[in-house]
Amino acid sequence: MSGFLRDARHRTWLLLVIATGATFWLRVDSDIGLAAAAGTIAIAYIKGRLIVLDFMELRHAPRIWKGIFETWLFVVSAIILAVYRFGLPAIGSA
Amino acid sequence: MDEKTSLRYQLISAWCGPAFLVTFVFFWGFLGHNLPNPSPASSAADLTTRYLNNLGEIRLGFIVSMITVCLYLPWTAVLSAQMARIEGNFPVLSFLQLLGGGLTVMVVSFSAMFWAVAAFRPDRDPASFQLLTDMGWLCIDLQYACTTLQMVAAALAGLADKRKLPLFPRWVCYLTIWCGISFFPASLTGVLKTGPFAWNGALSYYIPYFCWLCWYSTASIYMIKEVRRRMHGADVPATSGRLAHGMGT
Amino acid sequence: MSAIAATPDAAEYSTRRLPGDQDVWIFIIAELLMFGAFFIAYIVNRAGEVDLFNASQLTLDRSFGVVNTLLLVTSSWAVVEAAAAVRGNRAALAPCYLLIAIGLGVAFIVVKFFEYSAKFEAGLSMTTNTFYMFYFCLTMIHLAHVVVGTIILIVMWTNARNGNYAAAHTKGLETGASYWHMVDLLWIFLFALLYLLR
Numbered sequence: 001m002s003g004f005l006r007d008a009r010h011r012t013w014l015l016l017v018i019a020t021g022a023t024f025w026l027r028v029d030s031d032i033g034l035a036a037a038a039g040t041i042a043i044a045y046i047k048g049r050l051i052v053l054d055f056m057e058l059r060h061a062p063r064i065w066k067g068i069f070e071t072w073l074f075v076v077s078a079i080i081l082a083v084y085r086f087g088l089p090a091i092g093s094a
Numbered sequence: 095m096d097e098k099t100s101l102r103y104q105l106i107s108a109w110c111g112p113a114f115l116v117t118f119v120f121f122w123g124f125l126g127h128n129l130p131n132p133s134p135a136s137s138a139a140d141l142t143t144r145y146l147n148n149l150g151e152i153r154l155g156f157i158v159s160m161i162t163v164c165l166y167l168p169w170t171a172v173l174s175a176q177m178a179r180i181e182g183n184f185p186v187l188s189f190l191q192l193l194g195g196g197l198t199v200m201v202v203s204f205s206a207m208f209w210a211v212a213a214f215r216p217d218r219d220p221a222s223f224q225l226l227t228d229m230g231w232l233c234i235d236l237q238y239a240c241t242t243l244q245m246v247a248a249a250l251a252g253l254a255d256k257r258k259l260p261l262f263p264r265w266v267c268y269l270t271i272w273c274g275i276s277f278f279p280a281s282l283t284g285v286l287k288t289g290p291f292a293w294n295g296a297l298s299y300y301i302p303y304f305c306w307l308c309w310y311s312t313a314s315i316y317m318i319k320e321v322r323r324r325m326h327g328a329d330v331p332a333t334s335g336r337l338a339h340g341m342g343t
Numbered sequence: 344m345s346a347i348a349a350t351p352d353a354a355e356y357s358t359r360r361l362p363g364d365q366d367v368w369i370f371i372i373a374e375l376l377m378f379g380a381f382f383i384a385y386i387v388n389r390a391g392e393v394d395l396f397n398a399s400q401l402t403l404d405r406s407f408g409v410v411n412t413l414l415l416v417t418s419s420w421a422v423v424e425a426a427a428a429v430r431g432n433r434a435a436l437a438p439c440y441l442l443i444a445i446g447l448g449v450a451f452i453v454v455k456f457f458e459y460s461a462k463f464e465a466g467l468s469m470t471t472n473t474f475y476m477f478y479f480c481l482t483m484i485h486l487a488h489v490v491v492g493t494i495i496l497i498v499m500w501t502n503a504r505n506g507n508y509a510a511a512h513t514k515g516l517e518t519g520a521s522y523w524h525m526v527d528l529l530w531i532f533l534f535a536l537l538y539l540l541r
Binding site: 009010012013016017020021023024026036037040041043044047048051052054055056057058060061062063065068069072075076079080083084087088 | 358359360361362368372375376379382383386387389390391405409412413416417419420422423424427517520521524525527528531532534535536539540541
């Protein structure tokens with residue numbers, strides 16, 4: 001098992017599986033709440049980042065390409081969380 | 095026809111692209127009151143008021159747009175000829191693009207036709223206004239596949255262009271395929287009356303139509319450039335090894 | 344040759360490398376922007392009808408979503424293994440890994456088929472309410488990407504079996520792999536939005 005985990009690709013896969021399990025547990029065990037929602041979005045962001053950096057192999061890609069994907073991940077996650085938390089009218093008046 | 099005249103016609107045809115773009119957005123979009131367009135959820139009475147309040151503009155917009163939409167035809171023809179040069183003896187993709195472009199004109203034209211019919215008799219019963227509005231929108235939104243094929247054919251020919259200075263850069267070809275695919279959510283307009291996938295929604299109307307016109311403008315730029323290169327004799331032939339040097343460069 | 348190339352720029356170029364075809368990455372970015380618009384449309388519409396979305400979401404079977412996430416993540420991993428095998432001069436292993444990836448992709452489609460059947464049987468459809476409109480539209484558009492991705496994997500598998508990939512020749516493999524990982528990435532967000540976020 002430790003031999004299996006010595007490989008970065010296997011570790012990424014295991015992290016993704018654990019993170020998927022974590023979202024499952026987070027939703028089952030907690031009431032509807034901001035912390036649970038933020039956790040859900042954060043886990044999606046982390047999983048997405050693992051896929052982009054390790055599976056798409058952008059960790060060592062030229063900075064501009066890596067930057068585009070990092071930005072997409074961050075902006076999409078941030079908008080989802082902001083609209084979840086504040087709704088639309090608040091954003092419109094801000 | 096001598097080459098100079100031919101090239102002039104080619105250049106005019108390629109410039110029909112930008113001309114189509116401007117007239118389409120102005121007549122079909124603005125004058126036809128399609129920016130923003132009516133909601134599929136609005137009542138027959140509301141739709142009727144919409145027509146009656148803007149009768150002159152709507153009539154003018156759609157009648158003229160049915161003429162100017164045909165500027166798409168010369169553009170399609172010059173693109174077919176440019177693609178046939180890449181393809182060689184069996185220009186299947188060029189023919190496909192030609193068919194797709196020709197049918198796109200009919201699809202767009204018929205949408206405007208239904209709305210022109212609606213505006214023809216302002217005293218008709220509101221249910222008919224609603225029916226004709228539905229027919230126009232479903233006509234243009236459900237029959238996009240010929241345009242998608244036109245775009246995919248153009249992209250595939252562009253990707254196979256191995257000249258030093260290709261007709262389209264490779265990234266334009268991939269964007270073209272993606273823009274063609276972006277129409278697929280428009281099929282949902284056949285079922286939905288509200289939300290972003292209805293015919294007035296961002297994901298079935300604004301984004302795919304914007305993508306289509308984006309592709310159209312980008313392709314126009316590269317097509318005009320290609321004709322200009324040949325006008326200045328700075329062209330490298332597609333299939334044969336003859337170099338067309340000289341002639342003013 | 345190596346002496347000339349040993350400038351900082353060349354070193355930067357050799358360490359920082361974009362896998363696969365650069366032009367296909369532009370296609371992938373366009374796809375991400377499109378789905379980004381889908382996600383934002385979902386969350387914005389949800390903000391208008393929070394109770395309806397929360398109530399409807401409870402009728403989804405979350406285990407379908409979890410199983411599908413695990414299938415796609417593992418499938419992506421198998422594709423990464425295939426690329427690593429080719430680069431490590433173990434190209435003979437690549438078809439096996441790609442076959443695993445194809446199998447998991449097909450499994451995703453089968454699970455979706457059962458999930459949709461259960462919904463249709465319960466009388467739920469695209470026109471039921473806004474939540475179900477998004478649920479069906481977004482997952483169906485994504486499913487179309489899974490189908491296309493599986494076909495690309497099958498083409499890659501055929502190429503790998505014919506020995507078309509080698510350590511010095513990985514561009515096609517990497518390009519197809521990037522598309523498949525994108526399908527995976529989009530599902531991660533769809534799963535969180537449709538099944539989890541309440």
